[in-house]
Amino acid sequence: MTDPIAGRSGGPSLRQRRQRAAFWFLAPMLFALLCVAAWPLARTIWFSLTNTTLSNLYGGEWIGFDNYLSMRTLSSGRVVWRGTLVDPAWWNAVWNTVRFSLISVGFETVLGLIVALVLNAEFKGRALVRAAILIPWAIPTIVSAKMWAWMLNDQFGILNDILLRLGLIGEKIAWTASTETAMTAVLIVDIWKTTPFMALLILAGLQMVPRDIYEAARIDGIHPVKVFFRVTLPLIKPALMVAVIFRMLDALRIFDLIYVLTPNSSATKTMSVISRENMIDFDKFAYGAAQSTLLFAIIAVFVSAYIWLGRVDLGGEGSK
Amino acid sequence: MTRHKLLKRIGFYALVAVIVVFSVFPFYYAVVTSFASGTALFRVNYLPSGFDLRNYQAVLGSKNFLYSIGNSLIIATLTVGLSLFLGVTASYALARVRFRGRGLLLMTILAVSMFPQIAVLAGLFELVRFLGIFNTHWAMILSYTIFTLPFTVWVLTTFMRDLPVEIEEAAIVDGASPWIIITRVFLPLLWPAMVTTGLLAFIGAWNEFLFALTFTSTESMRTVPVAIGLLSGASEQEIPWGPIMAASVIVTVPLIVLVLIFQRKIVAGLTAGGVKG
Numbered sequence: 001m002t003d004p005i006a007g008r009s010g011g012p013s014l015r016q017r018r019q020r021a022a023f024w025f026l027a028p029m030l031f032a033l034l035c036v037a038a039w040p041l042a043r044t045i046w047f048s049l050t051n052t053t054l055s056n057l058y059g060g061e062w063i064g065f066d067n068y069l070s071m072r073t074l075s076s077g078r079v080v081w082r083g084t085l086v087d088p089a090w091w092n093a094v095w096n097t098v099r100f101s102l103i104s105v106g107f108e109t110v111l112g113l114i115v116a117l118v119l120n121a122e123f124k125g126r127a128l129v130r131a132a133i134l135i136p137w138a139i140p141t142i143v144s145a146k147m148w149a150w151m152l153n154d155q156f157g158i159l160n161d162i163l164l165r166l167g168l169i170g171e172k173i174a175w176t177a178s179t180e181t182a183m184t185a186v187l188i189v190d191i192w193k194t195t196p197f198m199a200l201l202i203l204a205g206l207q208m209v210p211r212d213i214y215e216a217a218r219i220d221g222i223h224p225v226k227v228f229f230r231v232t233l234p235l236i237k238p239a240l241m242v243a244v245i246f247r248m249l250d251a252l253r254i255f256d257l258i259y260v261l262t263p264n265s266s267a268t269k270t271m272s273v274i275s276r277e278n279m280i281d282f283d284k285f286a287y288g289a290a291q292s293t294l295l296f297a298i299i300a301v302f303v304s305a306y307i308w309l310g311r312v313d314l315g316g317e318g319s320k
Numbered sequence: 321m322t323r324h325k326l327l328k329r330i331g332f333y334a335l336v337a338v339i340v341v342f343s344v345f346p347f348y349y350a351v352v353t354s355f356a357s358g359t360a361l362f363r364v365n366y367l368p369s370g371f372d373l374r375n376y377q378a379v380l381g382s383k384n385f386l387y388s389i390g391n392s393l394i395i396a397t398l399t400v401g402l403s404l405f406l407g408v409t410a411s412y413a414l415a416r417v418r419f420r421g422r423g424l425l426l427m428t429i430l431a432v433s434m435f436p437q438i439a440v441l442a443g444l445f446e447l448v449r450f451l452g453i454f455n456t457h458w459a460m461i462l463s464y465t466i467f468t469l470p471f472t473v474w475v476l477t478t479f480m481r482d483l484p485v486e487i488e489e490a491a492i493v494d495g496a497s498p499w500i501i502i503t504r505v506f507l508p509l510l511w512p513a514m515v516t517t518g519l520l521a522f523i524g525a526w527n528e529f530l531f532a533l534t535f536t537s538t539e540s541m542r543t544v545p546v547a548i549g550l551l552s553g554a555s556e557q558e559i560p561w562g563p564i565m566a567a568s569v570i571v572t573v574p575l576i577v578l579v580l581i582f583q584r585k586i587v588a589g590l591t592a593g594g595v596k597g
Contacts, residue, residue, distance in 0.1 A: 029473060035447070299434075303434070
């Protein structure tokens, strides 16, 4: 390798040398990902099969799938099922997560599409609008949770004040505290915070639609709504599919917003929240690990199905 | 017809106004609240009611909050530096060298960036304890690479893939090694992309909550989101809303300024992360 002449005659070819260099360039990055992703994930799964506790991380014993599901027959002959899979609190969290994800991503897609269409039009002050919608995106989630918690405050919140003045509600609503409205509160904040991201991704797709298509449609006198559904939507579908899956993955693992906005409300507790609670706060480390493993499995299945069914081109290489 | 057009125009601008107000109002209201104190805090004010700096004094007078800002700055900067260093060489290999399994590797990296962070929490907790870095900056720097590194690699790879072949060919003909090609040929061209990814990774690290909450135990080690998230009074009635809003404004204004300055770059970086072609 160090001898330049050897390299020229009979040594490794340029292609081989480049591939060898590529390996060494990739190695540190792969090692880092191995340390922070693959190994911890494997350990989490292993912990989920033991009875490890937070105070004694290395004292766990192998208990198989008991954290997930176990059956015990009592001396009276009664059969008792235990584990996460028969834990109503877990299923409540699953249901909350799914409900939250579907509703928030649904709203974000529609609103994001509207905002993207507005930004794709040419008008005065477009740059200003684009700057404005970047603000919710730039604000840290925790900060937006606190800002909204204040706005949604039952006694002094501005939202109740506005709604009362408009006559839309008869009395002040305890948005974050009441079980009926807690989920709505979380949804409002999440939609506010992440619609800009959706809009920007869709806008990027919209800008790739050639302008002359609209021109042609206009000359032919086709109604804009029809143009949107027949031309624009099919053309931006790939971008839309990618945007939806990115948001969906984010929504399924939501933690911070709920932890800060509606702590301890069973109406909004999601899979991530309940897993961490068991792991760290309740000293049921292995039990929480089992729940987070399940969340990982659910997300993996969901992503595979989505990519497979929707033929999503995540790498953007198919069109090249 | 013209009347119809006028109505349409008005409708359009009304929609624009709704979008802008909805986006900006919560932050505006936080600013208004942060300058109010005493009883003014508990009246709903749509317009600024005064200019009281007491909330800011309370926040900036607290040592722990200043520590938090310092912690967040150190952690985010080091995380970004580490990710960019590992990311540039890796993305060169992924974007410019053909080898078997490249597509699969790229998909794996993308998959890691979509990991639910809770799934690695237990394993990372053990690792952090094992390395003896619990409640230090390193716990966060290590764990944040799980989302900043894949993202950096992914975006830099898409940027690098679009650069023309010719620039590299000339260097290869001259006998330059891959390392020389990266540092002398690509790095100067990559600066804009690195600024974008660095900034996005910085924002990601600055905003992270779950790991920072779990891997710190003392108030002086908290990062900004944890400090703000756990800022509370003795009871439900005593939540210090004024100082919370002041703290929120302090940590958000620099971010908003950065985002507005680098608007175009950020939008390009965000969309390169997913939508391409």
